Amino acid sequence: MDKLTSLSLSIGVLSGIATYFAVGPAAGVFFIWAATIAWAAYFLLGANLEAAINTGVNGIFGVFMAWVTAILLLKIDPKVSIGVEIATALIVGGAVIVLCLSAKLPQFAVIPVGVLGYSSTFAYLLQTPDKMTQEVLLGASLNNPLLVISISFILGAVFGHLSNQLANQLNSLPNPFASDRG
Template sequence: MVNFYEKNNLAPAADHFYFNTLDNQQEISNGKNYSTISEHRHSFWSRHVFCGGPAAGVFFIWAATIAWAAYFLLGADREAAINTIINGIFGVFMAWVTALLLLKIDPEISLGVEITTALIVAGAVIVLCLSANLPQFAIIPVGVLGYSSTFAYLLQTPDKLNQEVLLGASLNNPLLVISISFILGSVFGHLSNQLAGKLSSIPSPLVRKR
């Protein structure tokens, strides 16, 4: 499956920087295979820390913590959890639609791929903002967080920005994995807030009663 970059003769900047850095390490090391060590270290941190440890592939810790933070910013109550989930998933959905539209761009389009891409993204952001007229989607910042998290995943992870992934039923699909991450982040935020409330009610042995 040809992805967005190959189709439009573009290079993902993050991957380009990463692999060039590895090449430089290998040249500087005078034959010592530091690049292999770097790859293993990168793979370990990606799988076991940032992608959810034992739950790697089911949700991403980095996306969950974004939702976790949004929950506290919205007031850290039940309504905040619901708003974080609904608006976050709406942002994910808008990014998913945007990605599908980007894949439809003809490389020979008269406006150019870059300008057409900018117009599609701008249109999606306008829809995201106008949807705030509906009470359910009124928390624009959380929608933007969901939108940004989705493209962070698509643009930083090799071979994800293609129709096979976006229309698939697997957890490679950002519509699923980022949405799950936002749901879990909101739930974890709510549970951590409840736990903090219970712990704060326990009398401290360091405080003397008067």
């Protein structure tokens, strides 16, 4: 079987399984949209064990940086003299500078995946009602983005790695879509 067919089948089957868990037994804890972002990052980074590790580590670092940013944003006094908008921009800008400069450490060197984790965290916080609160951010619950987005990123990297391994196994099989007509 050719590589495109084997990857298409393995990714399709495993994405169906992942979706089942995201909308079924793991709903609210495992987000398919965050997992597929990590899954895609895994393939963009080379689709090997190192890519899976870098996706997990850098994605979770981005989640952590967004979590810290969110906590700081909640501390802005609405009457701050420079305005809430400028204070927000300064906090976000500072956090992103730290995220990027952290690439000087080899384990955090994949800045784009850190940004994906950061953005995924704010997608969750800003699009899900009642999540951008101190109680959620500091709580030890599965509402906390530090936990749920990290879980989704790890599982996305795992599903990416599994889909690549399955595709490699399928490569040895005949292509069911090949035409025998000459």
